[in-house]
Amino acid sequence: MPYIPHTDADVAEMLACIGARDTEDLFDEIPPALRIDALPGIPDALSEAEVTRLMRARASRDGGVVSFIGAGAYEHYIPAAVWDLATRGEFYSAYTPYQAEASQGTLQLIYEYQTMMAGLTGLDVSNASLYDGATAFAEACLMAVRANRKSKSRRVLVSRGVNPIYRSVTDAIVRGQGIELVELPLADGRTDCDALTKLDGEDFAAVCLQQPTFLGTIEETHAITDWAHAHDMLVVAVCNPTSLALLSPPDDWGDVGADIACGEGQPLGIPVSSGGPYFGFMVCRPALQRQMPGRIVGRTVDIEGRPGFTLTLQAREQHIRRSKATSNICTNQGLMVTAATIYVSLLGAEGLRRTALTCHANTRALAEGLAGIDGVEIAFRTYFHEIVVQFDRPVAPLASALARRGILAGYDLSADYPELGQALLVCATDARTQDEIDAYVAAVHEVLKESQAA
Amino acid sequence: MSEIPENLKYTSEHEWVRLEDDGSVVIGITDHAQEALGELVYVEVPETGAECAKGDACVVVESVKAASDVYAPVTGQCADANAALADEPELVNQSPYEDGWLVRFTPSDRAELEELMDAESYEQFLMDAES
Numbered sequence: 001m002p003y004i005p006h007t008d009a010d011v012a013e014m015l016a017c018i019g020a021r022d023t024e025d026l027f028d029e030i031p032p033a034l035r036i037d038a039l040p041g042i043p044d045a046l047s048e049a050e051v052t053r054l055m056r057a058r059a060s061r062d063g064g065v066v067s068f069i070g071a072g073a074y075e076h077y078i079p080a081a082v083w084d085l086a087t088r089g090e091f092y093s094a095y096t097p098y099q100a101e102a103s104q105g106t107l108q109l110i111y112e113y114q115t116m117m118a119g120l121t122g123l124d125v126s127n128a129s130l131y132d133g134a135t136a137f138a139e140a141c142l143m144a145v146r147a148n149r150k151s152k153s154r155r156v157l158v159s160r161g162v163n164p165i166y167r168s169v170t171d172a173i174v175r176g177q178g179i180e181l182v183e184l185p186l187a188d189g190r191t192d193c194d195a196l197t198k199l200d201g202e203d204f205a206a207v208c209l210q211q212p213t214f215l216g217t218i219e220e221t222h223a224i225t226d227w228a229h230a231h232d233m234l235v236v237a238v239c240n241p242t243s244l245a246l247l248s249p250p251d252d253w254g255d256v257g258a259d260i261a262c263g264e265g266q267p268l269g270i271p272v273s274s275g276g277p278y279f280g281f282m283v284c285r286p287a288l289q290r291q292m293p294g295r296i297v298g299r300t301v302d303i304e305g306r307p308g309f310t311l312t313l314q315a316r317e318q319h320i321r322r323s324k325a326t327s328n329i330c331t332n333q334g335l336m337v338t339a340a341t342i343y344v345s346l347l348g349a350e351g352l353r354r355t356a357l358t359c360h361a362n363t364r365a366l367a368e369g370l371a372g373i374d375g376v377e378i379a380f381r382t383y384f385h386e387i388v389v390q391f392d393r394p395v396a397p398l399a400s401a402l403a404r405r406g407i408l409a410g411y412d413l414s415a416d417y418p419e420l421g422q423a424l425l426v427c428a429t430d431a432r433t434q435d436e437i438d439a440y441v442a443a444v445h446e447v448l449k450e451s452q453a454a
Numbered sequence: 455m456s457e458i459p460e461n462l463k464y465t466s467e468h469e470w471v472r473l474e475d476d477g478s479v480v481i482g483i484t485d486h487a488q489e490a491l492g493e494l495v496y497v498e499v500p501e502t503g504a505e506c507a508k509g510d511a512c513v514v515v516e517s518v519k520a521a522s523d524v525y526a527p528v529t530g531q532c533a534d535a536n537a538a539l540a541d542e543p544e545l546v547n548q549s550p551y552e553d554g555w556l557v558r559f560t561p562s563d564r565a566e567l568e569e570l571m572d573a574e575s576y577e578q579f580l581m582d583a584e585s
Contacts, residue, residue, distance in 0.1 A: 149500075149501050290498070290516070315496075315517065315518065315519065315520050321521055324521075
């Protein structure tokens with residue numbers, strides 16, 4: 001897309017054309033009571049040069065550390081071609097153009113992305129992406145409540161194994177619509193199947209599970225999916241896309257598979273960069289496709305029979321349905337999807353599988369190294385690429401001591417999962433080397449010995 | 455001019471209502487409505503047993519361009535829905551008053567039926583709307 005600056009003369013001409021005096025006039029329909037004049041605590045605007053200096057200084061603080069933190073965002077090796085191609089001018093826009101069909105290349109890319117997500121999850125219908133994993137999960141809960149017409153309760157069961165940030169964002173989004181999230185407890189790091197049987201006979205629209213769980217463990221997806229379907233509930237699968245190269249895809253969960261899969265697309269070629277931008281994905285069974293929010297690209301033929309791509313199933317989108325649209329808060333993340341599509345194309349099915357295997361092997365090596373240290377326990381035995389490491393003393397000082405050695409030790413679980421005691425969530429993806437894993441184990445050993453001696 | 459059968463009742467939202475001998479009512483959209491919507495690709499009907507108040511959106515008819523609500527013309531319980539529409543939503547276009555019916559309701563207040571328009575009033579309503 002071209003860069004189009006507005007000169008003062010351009011602005012004046014546009015305003016004159018619609019009969020407005022100044023830009024402020026364009027906002028005069030907003031009642032004064034709703035307008036904010038000052039933003040307390042927000043500093044004055046900076047010039048471009050000042051912002052560049054500030055961001056360089058901030059960015060330099062990110063460098064030079066070896067990160068063992070996952071907790072929802074995962075560092076993977078990204079082939080250089082991914083961002084070289086994704087940032088070409090033809091792709092370099094975050095949005096599907098408003099006259100979407102004018103950009104056949106963009107639509108084809110999204111179509112390829114949808115095909116890829118359908119292949120990874122086994123479910124047939126993918127949308128063009130959503131903001132991020134948390135809002136994708138919120139949309140999946142809203143969709144399940146709309147789609148499950150046998151359920152009247154507007155209640156959704158959500159496992160405590162689902163990312164706590166996703167749960168809190170989703171609660172904020174759905175609560176205003178009278179939807180209640182009911183927590184399913186964990187036992188041994190996984191959704192407690194005994195807790196389910198106590199809920200027999202109660203009305204819920206859906207059961208939501210994360211695989212692997214936020215704690216890195218592997219869920220009993222088959223049993224829980226079958227239980228949910230036997231009780232007229234839908235199943236929402238929150239998935240890590242890398243893990244899908246190894247674990248059963250949502251379509252294979254239980255006898256008939258999960259109904260909606262969603263999650264964070266960041267592991268597919270998006271760097272961990274100060275919190276984003278990332279992208280959310282959502283895939284579902286054909287029976288639910290009309291309840292799916294967001295844009296969907298379809299393949300068709302034009303009047304002369306030539307193949308082409310078009311937006312499809314738009315009848316319930318906000319530009320047509322207004323306040324009755326399936327969602328008024330979603331968009332797609334075109335640029336991130338472009339990178340993800342190129343990343344998966346370059347790796348291929350085999351490359352993605354090898355990446356997933358390397359992540360698992362690295363995490364296993366780390367777990368084995370740590371298990372030999374006094375005062376350290378690996379909490380759960382089944383995991384993909386993330387483990388809960390429990391310590392016999394406070395983790396905060398330990399994490400600080402490792403940070404001073406250039407190692408980010410993991411995500412401190414004490415606020416979100418106090419029942420796990422002093423515990424870190426630690427991840428070793430394919431981006432970590434054996435040397436780095438050895439250095440981590442050695443550093444933990446040393447720091448614990450020092451604190452013992454002190 | 456679109457077809458407006460004499461034996462039916464009508465609403466200003468372009469729904470028709472047919473009183474059955476067993477006291478139930480069959481509901482559909484008028485020839486005028488199907489013409490305005492264009493070819494339907496999907497019809498979403500309520501679950502059997504669902505309670506609908508007069509004016510509630512009880513059915514969604516979807517064309518390639520837009521999804522539109524069909525409002526319950528009377529208060530009642532959904533007794534049945536037209537299963538054929540799942541595979542052939544275009545029946546609503548081809549036969550809006552017969553094969554393309556949407557739902558059958560058991561009305562809870564038969565007095566509400568008196569508030570509906572007869573064919574003559576609906577025809578006048580359409581002419582007024584056009585002029």
